[in-house]
Amino acid sequence: MSQEISHNLWYLTVTLDKKKERFLNFIKRELQRSEEKHFPKETLLGRYLNCHQFTELHLDGIFKYGDDNNLPKELFKCPSVRWLSLKYNYLDKIPPDIGRMQNLEYLALTNNKLQNKSIPYTLTFCTKLHTLMLDNNLLDALPGFLLKMSSLVTVHRHGNHNYFKSTFMWYHTDVNERILETSGSIVDQSQREPESLQFWAAQAIIGLKVNFYSDDSVTPVLKDFISDIYTRFNVCGLCNETRLASKSGFKVITFKNPYLGNTCVPFQHWACSYRCATDIEVPAREEQIAAARELDRQYDAYIRECQKQCNVSFSSVSSSAVAVRLLSHGTSDLSGPDDQAPDAMEGDWQRRSHKNCCVS
Numbered sequence: 001m002s003q004e005i006s007h008n009l010w011y012l013t014v015t016l017d018k019k020k021e022r023f024l025n026f027i028k029r030e031l032q033r034s035e036e037k038h039f040p041k042e043t044l045l046g047r048y049l050n051c052h053q054f055t056e057l058h059l060d061g062i063f064k065y066g067d068d069n070n071l072p073k074e075l076f077k078c079p080s081v082r083w084l085s086l087k088y089n090y091l092d093k094i095p096p097d098i099g100r101m102q103n104l105e106y107l108a109l110t111n112n113k114l115q116n117k118s119i120p121y122t123l124t125f126c127t128k129l130h131t132l133m134l135d136n137n138l139l140d141a142l143p144g145f146l147l148k149m150s151s152l153v154t155v156h157r158h159g160n161h162n163y164f165k166s167t168f169m170w171y172h173t174d175v176n177e178r179i180l181e182t183s184g185s186i187v188d189q190s191q192r193e194p195e196s197l198q199f200w201a202a203q204a205i206i207g208l209k210v211n212f213y214s215d216d217s218v219t220p221v222l223k224d225f226i227s228d229i230y231t232r233f234n235v236c237g238l239c240n241e242t243r244l245a246s247k248s249g250f251k252v253i254t255f256k257n258p259y260l261g262n263t264c265v266p267f268q269h270w271a272c273s274y275r276c277a278t279d280i281e282v283p284a285r286e287e288q289i290a291a292a293r294e295l296d297r298q299y300d301a302y303i304r305e306c307q308k309q310c311n312v313s314f315s316s317v318s319s320s321a322v323a324v325r326l327l328s329h330g331t332s333d334l335s336g337p338d339d340q341a342p343d344a345m346e347g348d349w350q351r352r353s354h355k356n357c358c359v360s
């Protein structure tokens, strides 16, 4: 039965497969409401979701390759959702409406086709988000705005462009080369006609970087309009300048070391001017160098401690026992959990080589 349903109505397929009774109850209630002539201006999906007040949405693998995989906006208008899983859906963009999910704590986007520009700044409006799964996408760094999200405690990101290898080349470059000017080569057809006042209002609101979804002074119609045009803009990582994505700007690479318990994670930002770009890059670079020096100090202290223990051990036990003891210390102090192994490896590489970076 489910195979006869159009893919636009995939959610009906899911609910018919998993919870038939729930769907029948919903239809009965809807029929009753339509008889009472209190039919609100909502889609069937919107009414279905709001009638159940879901707290978890597990929507893994709901789209096949080649499907129209635009996520319906109704999904994001469920204020009770705390857990949203959208793994294996070939997604190449996340709607700005994600910022409506005020109570979202866990977001899984593993195994999709997301790039840096695919994840909107509105994600920062989800101020309760503590876990973000971005493994196995097409990211070449993490979006810079994640650094502003103080609620985050876990960000999984392995399996992106061979674990950010393309971005790690920036690690040893000087400040000028970590800032790239991007040309506005794409012609924006909409610029040939004057934009509406609503458009300019929307641009100004986007630039403020405040949560307009939770602002009652912004009408629902304007909220929907802003969501529709949001991805046409780039938002400066420093100031409130917002510019059409077709216009020029600056891409900035920074490194955070450590980030959420791991070493050396690259971030990508967009800046409206070279001044804003350097104001993002320079402090981040100074922080990175200070962190590298601290790491160096800790590593030297660790080596000295090992040598001290080694000397003591040689005087009291056999050399084979010393070897075993050193090995066990090395394992416990230098390695992290299994899923963090690439970072630990990156950290070792950094310990060996970051002095070159510090003197530049």
Ligand SMILES: [Zn+2]
Binding pocket: 236, 237, 238, 239, 240, 241, 271, 272, 273, 276
């Ligand atoms: Zn700026």
